[in-house]
Amino acid sequence: MTAAQDHLATFVQRPAAMTALMRGFMRKCPNCGNHAAFSGYLTLKKECKGCGAPLGLIRADDAPPYFTISVVAHIVIPLLLVVEKLYAPSMLVHAAIWPALTIGLTLGFLPVIKGGVVGVMWSVGLKGDEHH
Numbered sequence: 001m002t003a004a005q006d007h008l009a010t011f012v013q014r015p016a017a018m019t020a021l022m023r024g025f026m027r028k029c030p031n032c033g034n035h036a037a038f039s040g041y042l043t044l045k046k047e048c049k050g051c052g053a054p055l056g057l058i059r060a061d062d063a064p065p066y067f068t069i070s071v072v073a074h075i076v077i078p079l080l081l082v083v084e085k086l087y088a089p090s091m092l093v094h095a096a097i098w099p100a101l102t103i104g105l106t107l108g109f110l111p112v113i114k115g116g117v118v119g120v121m122w123s124v125g126l127k128g129d130e131h132h
């Protein structure tokens, strides 16, 4: 058993998935909910400074972008269709609105969704791919 695995084994009591998900959406530590889980936009802290949970070991990989694409597409595509149906704006207007909205929503949702994914992974004891 490595030192990291040994350290992880001390966190036997995990929060429920929904609790950890909500803490993650708030970008808080999924284990205690009291301290920031992120040190940057998408960078997890190595450890929670409150409870010591080794958040840096959790590898969410491409799950957050995958869920983000799904959420953003379900907002932008129906909006685009409704705007086209109601107002039939010129292509120039479409070209001005949708890429900007898509980028804005993606950048807004991605860190929140990553927090949620990391929260659920912590709750169920998943660390993700350790071969990176």
Ligand SMILES: [Zn+2]
Pocket (backbone or CB within 6 Å): 029, 030, 031, 032, 033, 034, 035, 048, 049, 050, 051, 052, 053
């Ligand atoms: Zn914590």
